[in-house]
Amino acid sequence: AQSVTQLGSHVSVSEGALVLLRCNYSSSVPPYLFWYVQYPNQGLQLLLKYTTGATLVKGINGFEAEFKKSETSFHLTKPSAHMSDAAEYFCAVSYTGGFKTIFGAGTRLFVKA
Amino acid sequence: EPEVTQTPSHQVTQMGQEVILRCVPISNHLYFYWYRQILGQKVEFLVSFYNNEISEKSEIFDDQFSVERPDGSNFTLKIRSTKLEDSAMYFCASTRTSNTGELFFGEGSRLTVL
Numbered sequence: 001a002q003s004v005t006q007l008g009s010h011v012s013v014s015e016g017a018l019v020l021l022r023c024n025y026s027s028s029v030p031p032y033l034f035w036y037v038q039y040p041n042q043g044l045q046l047l048l049k050y051t052t053g054a055t056l057v058k059g060i061n062g063f064e065a066e067f068k069k070s071e072t073s074f075h076l077t078k079p080s081a082h083m084s085d086a087a088e089y090f091c092a093v094s095y096t097g098g099f100k101t102i103f104g105a106g107t108r109l110f111v112k113a
Numbered sequence: 114e115p116e117v118t119q120t121p122s123h124q125v126t127q128m129g130q131e132v133i134l135r136c137v138p139i140s141n142h143l144y145f146y147w148y149r150q151i152l153g154q155k156v157e158f159l160v161s162f163y164n165n166e167i168s169e170k171s172e173i174f175d176d177q178f179s180v181e182r183p184d185g186s187n188f189t190l191k192i193r194s195t196k197l198e199d200s201a202m203y204f205c206a207s208t209r210t211s212n213t214g215e216l217f218f219g220e221g222s223r224l225t226v227l
Contacts, residue, residue, distance in 0.1 A: 032213050043117070043204055043218030044156065051213050090156060094213070099168035100146070101216060103156040 002027045002093045004104035012110040019063075019078040021107045023091030026072065033074040034092040034101065035065055044090060050074065061085070086111045115139045119205050119219035126195055126226055134190045134222045136205030145188045146206040146216065147180065149173070156204070162188065163211070195226045 007022040025031055032051045036044040048059025055067040061084075065076045074091060088108050094101040118137045126132050138145050147159040160180055161168040167180065179191045188207075192199055202223050206216040 034215075036216075041220070043206075043220045044216070045218065046215040049215065096213065099144070099161040099163065099211060100158045100171075102158060103148075105155040 002031065002095060002098075002102050004091050004093050004102055006089075006091050006104035006107050008107055009105065010108050010110065012112060013081045014112045015083055016080050019076070019081045019085065019109065021076040021089050021091075021109065023065075023074045023076065023104060024072050025074060025091070025093045027093060027095060029095045029097075032094045032096070033065075033067060034094075035059065035063070035074075035076050036090045036092060036103075038088040038090065038106075040087075047076070047089070081109075081111045083111050083113065085109060117205055117207055117217050117219035119203075119222050121222055122220070123223045124225070126224070128197060128226055129194050132192045132195055132199075132224060134192075134203050134205075134224070136188045136190070136219055137186050138188055138205065138207030139209075139217055140186070142207035142209050142217070144168075144208045144211050145180075145182070146208075147190045148204045148206060148218075149201045150204065150221075151201045159190075159203075192224075195224075197226050200224055200226045 003026045005024045034049045035047040038044045050067045058064045063078045088106045090106045091104040120135045145162040150156045160170040160174045202221045204221045205219045208214040
């Protein structure tokens with residue numbers, strides 16, 4: 001069975017500081033991995049995804065994530081936080097042949113001025 | 114830009130009543146999903162739908178729930194005899210390709226059961 005664990009339900013950074021949101025997955029088959037962002041009172045939108053190929057993937061708004069199979073991790077980073085990055089971030093996993101995407105519990109990012 | 118639309122945005126109902134949440138997926142998408150998010154909690158998979166039948170469902174999706182694609186555009190979630198614990202935000206999503214593709218989410222329907 002697939003599962004996702006996001007370490008830290010809340011992360012607070014200063015504007016301009018590095019953003020690091022942690023995600024570990026469990027999958028018995030090669031996973032497809034995603035990061036979604038949810039702004040208040042909105043649906044989720046895709047930040048980036050890993051399916052195959054290059055393990056460092058770049059997404060929108062300057063975010064990137066690296067798939068590390070040996071660590072079963074897919075951490076999300078951004079070099080310099082902006083106030084507009086404040087939102088809830090969800091890591092998610094699916095797999096080929098499956099019909100669902102499983103989401104982690106989410107990490108709320110706060111950005112301080 | 115095409116988007117997934119959901120109605121109503123907010124519905125308040127009495128316990129025991131039936132509720133239908135409606136979704137219009139993106140027109141050329143083939144896979145449809147319902148997810149639920151109880152306030153402050155994780156986004157939970159309910160059901161996936163492809164080729165006019167359920168592809169997969171979670172343990173949450175019991176006999177109280179049903180889905181239907183009554184015409185070429187709408188995708189509905191029916192909750193029979195609602196319970197207090199059904200109060201949540203319900204998100205519809207669609208995608209053109211199964212699981213390797215991006216899920217496009219609607220803005221959600223907030224259900225409040227009193």
